Amino acid sequence: MANVKKRVFSFGGGKSDGRATMRELLGGKGAGLHEMTKMGIPVPPGFTISTDVCTYFDGHGGRYPKGLEKDVSKALLRLEKNIGKRFGNAANPLLVSVRSGARESMPGMMDTVLNLGLNDGTVNGLIARTNNPRFAYDSYRRFVQMYGDVVLGLKPTERHERDPFEVILERKKEDRGIRFDTELTEEDLKELVAEFKAEIKSKLGKEFPEDPQEQLWGAIGAVFGSWKNDRAIAYRELYHIPHSWGTAVNVQTMVFGNMGDKCATGVAFTRNPATGEKELYGEFLVNAQGEDVVAGIRTPRPIAELKEAMPKAHGELVRLCKVLEKRYQDMQDIEFTIEDEKLWMLQTRAAKRTGFAAVRIAVDMVEERIISKKEALLRIDANQLNQLLQPIFDHQDKKRADDEGLVLAKGLPAGPGAASGRIVFHAEDAQEWKKQGQRVVLCRVETSPEDIRGIEAAQGILTARGGMTSHAALVARQMGKVCVVGCEALNVDYAAREMHVKGSVLKEGDWISVDGSSGEVIHGELKTLPSEIARVLIDRTLGPKESRVYQQFSKLMKWADEIRKIGVRTNADQPRQAEITRAFGGEGIGLCRTEHMFFEGERISAVREMILAGDEAGRRRALDKLLPMQKGDFKEILKVMGKLPVTIRTLDPPLHEFLPKTHEEIAELARVISVPVESLQEKVETLQEVNPMLGHRGCRLGISFPEITEMQTRAIFQAACELRKEGVDPFPEVMIPLVGSPEELGAQREIVERIAQETIKEYGVKVRYLIGTMVELPRACLVADKIALQAEFFSFGTNDLTQTCLGLSRDDAGKFLPNYISKGLMSQDPFVSIDQDGVGSLMRLAIDKGRKARRTLEIGVCGEHGGDPRSVIFCHQIGLNYVSCSPYRVPVAKLAAAQAAIKGKNK
Numbered sequence: 001m002a003n004v005k006k007r008v009f010s011f012g013g014g015k016s017d018g019r020a021t022m023r024e025l026l027g028g029k030g031a032g033l034h035e036m037t038k039m040g041i042p043v044p045p046g047f048t049i050s051t052d053v054c055t056y057f058d059g060h061g062g063r064y065p066k067g068l069e070k071d072v073s074k075a076l077l078r079l080e081k082n083i084g085k086r087f088g089n090a091a092n093p094l095l096v097s098v099r100s101g102a103r104e105s106m107p108g109m110m111d112t113v114l115n116l117g118l119n120d121g122t123v124n125g126l127i128a129r130t131n132n133p134r135f136a137y138d139s140y141r142r143f144v145q146m147y148g149d150v151v152l153g154l155k156p157t158e159r160h161e162r163d164p165f166e167v168i169l170e171r172k173k174e175d176r177g178i179r180f181d182t183e184l185t186e187e188d189l190k191e192l193v194a195e196f197k198a199e200i201k202s203k204l205g206k207e208f209p210e211d212p213q214e215q216l217w218g219a220i221g222a223v224f225g226s227w228k229n230d231r232a233i234a235y236r237e238l239y240h241i242p243h244s245w246g247t248a249v250n251v252q253t254m255v256f257g258n259m260g261d262k263c264a265t266g267v268a269f270t271r272n273p274a275t276g277e278k279e280l281y282g283e284f285l286v287n288a289q290g291e292d293v294v295a296g297i298r299t300p301r302p303i304a305e306l307k308e309a310m311p312k313a314h315g316e317l318v319r320l321c322k323v324l325e326k327r328y329q330d331m332q333d334i335e336f337t338i339e340d341e342k343l344w345m346l347q348t349r350a351a352k353r354t355g356f357a358a359v360r361i362a363v364d365m366v367e368e369r370i371i372s373k374k375e376a377l378l379r380i381d382a383n384q385l386n387q388l389l390q391p392i393f394d395h396q397d398k399k400r401a402d403d404e405g406l407v408l409a410k411g412l413p414a415g416p417g418a419a420s421g422r423i424v425f426h427a428e429d430a431q432e433w434k435k436q437g438q439r440v441v442l443c444r445v446e447t448s449p450e451d452i453r454g455i456e457a458a459q460g461i462l463t464a465r466g467g468m469t470s471h472a473a474l475v476a477r478q479m480g481k482v483c484v485v486g487c488e489a490l491n492v493d494y495a496a497r498e499m500h501v502k503g504s505v506l507k508e509g510d511w512i513s514v515d516g517s518s519g520e521v522i523h524g525e526l527k528t529l530p531s532e533i534a535r536v537l538i539d540r541t542l543g544p545k546e547s548r549v550y551q552q553f554s555k556l557m558k559w560a561d562e563i564r565k566i567g568v569r570t571n572a573d574q575p576r577q578a579e580i581t582r583a584f585g586g587e588g589i590g591l592c593r594t595e596h597m598f599f600e601g602e603r604i605s606a607v608r609e610m611i612l613a614g615d616e617a618g619r620r621r622a623l624d625k626l627l628p629m630q631k632g633d634f635k636e637i638l639k640v641m642g643k644l645p646v647t648i649r650t651l652d653p654p655l656h657e658f659l660p661k662t663h664e665e666i667a668e669l670a671r672v673i674s675v676p677v678e679s680l681q682e683k684v685e686t687l688q689e690v691n692p693m694l695g696h697r698g699c700r701l702g703i704s705f706p707e708i709t710e711m712q713t714r715a716i717f718q719a720a721c722e723l724r725k726e727g728v729d730p731f732p733e734v735m736i737p738l739v740g741s742p743e744e745l746g747a748q749r750e751i752v753e754r755i756a757q758e759t760i761k762e763y764g765v766k767v768r769y770l771i772g773t774m775v776e777l778p779r780a781c782l783v784a785d786k787i788a789l790q791a792e793f794f795s796f797g798t799n800d801l802t803q804t805c806l807g808l809s810r811d812d813a814g815k816f817l818p819n820y821i822s823k824g825l826m827s828q829d830p831f832v833s834i835d836q837d838g839v840g841s842l843m844r845l846a847i848d849k850g851r852k853a854r855r856t857l858e859i860g861v862c863g864e865h866g867g868d869p870r871s872v873i874f875c876h877q878i879g880l881n882y883v884s885c886s887p888y889r890v891p892v893a894k895l896a897a898a899q900a901a902i903k904g905k906n907k
């Protein structure tokens, strides 16, 4: 006989078929129930139908595998024997709950049915057994209501429609002149049962099933089916939980928290899930069932009050919380019910927590010798570390805004944190207003490199267009700015200096708040608080000893540094960003985009003069003006970074990005550089490109105009030589962008080498340096062996490599990628997390070929992916030397790197 896999697992009476490690098959809730039973903890007995059945159910049009009915019958029989009650028996009925439970908890996303097994016959048995008719009818009306909603599907169809059962319930309370459900009498509840059933019949045209077997299978099917409901799907997408996992179904004997004043139900956390503080935290309700706590019909009481209300049960709960936390070595989220003062545990699982709580609990647990440092590092979702670094909205003020309906729209959360300011629509205004001491939020249809100063001046950036790797997002993240992009609901009218958002008109100077962690755009000013870590490390307005959050954060970072193998550098092009890099313990700069330096003050005029010059001599004259400024920039950055490597990239973007756009700007420039407006206009037009991303940019510029590369190299080495004389030992790495062939790199390398040597000789000092290239074109990967002969290092520009590998414009993808993702055609945005199959294969190939040709080749990544935890783990796995990310993401990258090292997937 074929070996049929076990599908139904019983638990009860101190024995269970499963255990804690069987989460895959039993789901988190199921595994917890089995384990608690084994541990001798009071758990109402029951059985779990495995996640495999859900997978089968999904793949076979809602049918069950052969033999499942028999398995469930057997488990039910075992349960009846265990508990001494019979399912469907009118004299002594067994009632059950039917609950979902996936491998990873998905709180509230799937369905549950309670009090199952009640009908017009069994309700009498329940009355006889409990001598409590009101309780029996309360349970019955809850059951009909829940079953009608979850299994039969009687629920509102329109957004503004009210729940049909709630309408009947409200009417009943109004008729009786009462406010609370608890005031309904036995008679009222009995009537409600009949009215609910009648509603089901009239709206759905079918009878409420009286047969408990039919009820049971209806509920099992509904719970399995709820794996595919919209909110469960959305939740899985958000948290990258595979759709293939499926949920288990737990069928469990009911215990009743609604049987009178000696009964209660509640939720407890073994530590505070918001702050991580070591305290029992939770809420309970007397004379209630589980859903009353979450539904907010009655305000639950803090768990501390349980001590007075039911001291024995409270004592037992405190004891069991300790036992469970010790067993699982993690903060637990516990559901309990007290029936006649006896405590029953209904669930234990690892609790969800904020970033703050995650760090505190991990560090505390190491100090309490509960877990190892490695385990502590694995416990924290690296992205969550960001929460500790960002300014935050004052919780109460945010709640007020929610309550007052001030949330206007939602965009893409591109740069986390909270910012409030006055609306400005132009970068210059942002600078101007800031000078006058105003806080501003820069609101644009989209941003361009020219807005950089305005971005810096603003508290937050909000754009109607653009994706997560749009310029605004990239620059904002690098600066640690709060940023929401692609907020399509915004209708910006620059001329009128106002924007329309879903019926509201917001004018320049009005207050607005943006939440870069959620993407929310809120009308008005909300209070914000700077992060303690930034105050200690960057602003230095708080002593390290004064901040517990900082102390725990720094311990965690130290552990991460001890264990990780891959280096962490930053993308930084301003001295302030270099300082932040040092403050967070970044190990160098992996990408200094020199073009960002071209936008300040008079420089832009010199840059424009260079671009528009008719010949080489004219260009050289303009470049001579830029040289001291670039040298000054490099010197400051190199000085801050000391001995650490600083990778400086030669000019990359297409030249026309630097040109004036409006007629007024062109006229002004023509006046400054003394050329006729018409000829300037013509020149600007000839520089426009149809597809600039694949046009005259990257090393192609340095090849067309070698004098630009010469000037930039000279600036780098003059800065380095001067510093050398001042006793600093700088380490520049010159990087050539958008290289596709060894010939291109060779040509640029020759210039860099020549100017470097010349300059070093001039100063008579020794300077360490490397010359290398960005790898951001598929061809560069394919011929990486040949390119490596010309390069001492590679740095993957995964923004462009993603764009060119997938043929997907990084500026336009935001328009259609979300649709791909929601249709399951793509599991994640490849500009956020490296497309490991595609882009990742090119990377592996380039690494392999590159290192074969040059054993010592240093390889990093400097695309935005360098700050994405999953991409960092991938980079560790394929053997990169470092990742480079925005300065504020250093802690995230370090933690992800440590996690990668611990998981030991170094291939």
Ligand code: PEP
Pocket: 591, 593, 652, 776, 796, 797, 798, 799, 800, 801, 862, 863, 864
């Ligand atoms: C890249 O393409 O990944 C990169 C870092 O360069 P940029 O974003 O400046 O094009």
Ligand code: MG
Pocket: 776, 797, 799, 800
């Ligand atoms: Mg690039």
